[in-house]
Amino acid sequence: MPRPQLAVTMGDPAGIGPEIIAKACARLKPRLDDGALALRIIGSAVALQPYQDISGRIPVQADASPEQPLAIIDVDADRTPIKTGIVSAAAGKLAYLAIEKAVRLAEKGEVAAIVTAPLNKEALNLAGYAYSGHTEMLADLTGARDSVMMLAHGHFRVSHVSTHVALAQVPSRLTPPRLRRVIDLTAEALKSLGIARPRIAVAALNPHAGEGGIFGREDIEVTEPVIGSYANADFDVIGPIPGDTIFVKLLAKQYDAVVAMYHDQGHVPVKLLGFNVDPETGVWKALSGVNVTLGLPIIRTSVDHGTAFDIAGKGIASEDSFIEAIDFALDLAAARSVSARA
Numbered sequence: 001m002p003r004p005q006l007a008v009t010m011g012d013p014a015g016i017g018p019e020i021i022a023k024a025c026a027r028l029k030p031r032l033d034d035g036a037l038a039l040r041i042i043g044s045a046v047a048l049q050p051y052q053d054i055s056g057r058i059p060v061q062a063d064a065s066p067e068q069p070l071a072i073i074d075v076d077a078d079r080t081p082i083k084t085g086i087v088s089a090a091a092g093k094l095a096y097l098a099i100e101k102a103v104r105l106a107e108k109g110e111v112a113a114i115v116t117a118p119l120n121k122e123a124l125n126l127a128g129y130a131y132s133g134h135t136e137m138l139a140d141l142t143g144a145r146d147s148v149m150m151l152a153h154g155h156f157r158v159s160h161v162s163t164h165v166a167l168a169q170v171p172s173r174l175t176p177p178r179l180r181r182v183i184d185l186t187a188e189a190l191k192s193l194g195i196a197r198p199r200i201a202v203a204a205l206n207p208h209a210g211e212g213g214i215f216g217r218e219d220i221e222v223t224e225p226v227i228g229s230y231a232n233a234d235f236d237v238i239g240p241i242p243g244d245t246i247f248v249k250l251l252a253k254q255y256d257a258v259v260a261m262y263h264d265q266g267h268v269p270v271k272l273l274g275f276n277v278d279p280e281t282g283v284w285k286a287l288s289g290v291n292v293t294l295g296l297p298i299i300r301t302s303v304d305h306g307t308a309f310d311i312a313g314k315g316i317a318s319e320d321s322f323i324e325a326i327d328f329a330l331d332l333a334a335a336r337s338v339s340a341r342a
Contacts, residue, residue, distance in 0.1 A: 007102040007111040010043025014091040015307025016317035017117030022051035023319035032069040042098045044076040084313035092123030103141045106298035112333035113299035118307045132164035147295040151270040157257040158266040159186040170262040185294040187235045192335035201255040202239030209240045290328045301325040
């Protein structure tokens with residue numbers, strides 16, 4: 001059986017992407033050497049060069065040929081100088097080109113999945129790419145509609161009805177078709193991870209699920225009927241559950257996943273679990289967690305953190321989340337391969 005090959009995009013080369021990729025490659029070297037994995041780094045070879053003492057020399061190649069277990073596909077023909085920790089249009093352009101190349105490779109089946117390092121939304125927009133993040137860009141590049149962001153940290157999995165929108169717009173994003181789409185894709189992802197009958201809890205939009213309509217009627221008029229429509233499904237949908245208790249129950253493994261209504265409702269609990277903070281200094285030492293885009297024709301996972309410009313180039317960035325994203329991508333790719341053969 002051929003080794004699974006993943007495309008690894010560098011994200012914004014001015015951020016911590018090059019560093020965490022180099023560190024991940026060093027830790028994954030045994031798996032790369034024994035044929036268990038192949039990685040194609042897509043981004044700027046210039047940005048990766050300062051970290052070769054960590055990763056070792058990584059050969060440059062033009063495509064996704066599996067001859068080498070580890071190689072970089074350089075999208076920076078001009079060898080653009082990038083200043084570490086500085087937002088720039090040049091870095092934003094390279095981040096976009098890396099994603100575009102990875103998507104095309106995945107669509108052709110030359111890589112099994114894409115694993116992305118973080119990009120900077122401001123840099124991306126300065127370069128002329130008007131996207132609010134990876135999720136929206138990937139949906140556009142693949143022609144997908146209604147993709148869904150899921151964050152995962154161990155058994156703690158959270159999908160989102162809305163993400164990068166103003167809080168004032170969130171209620172209008174809660175529609176029956178959108179909520180059903182998020183629930184369906186979440187159930188599909190959980191089944192691909194080996195959960196035979198997933199238990200999915202839906203978070204309330206309003207405090208106390210609206211308290212009988214006193215604090216808003218969205219949970220009564222939209223969420224409850226949608227949940228009721230799953231009475232005969234081959235998975236369980238529960239809710240709406242108030243947002244101040246639902247994640248405690250998820251932590252207690254009463255559910256397999258939660259559907260959150262908006263960005264911060266879902267992100268805050270996952271990041272509280274994933275960030276390892278030194279109690280003496282207040283500085284975070286490591287982090288874990290995976291960002292998965294559901295509903296695409298390709299598999300994409302990512303780190304659960306940003307470009308961290310404040311620590312870029314200092315050698316202290318953690319690769320834990322990136323390796324977790326690689327492993328999650330491999331699990332999803334294996335499940336898809338089995339499904340395709342069935």
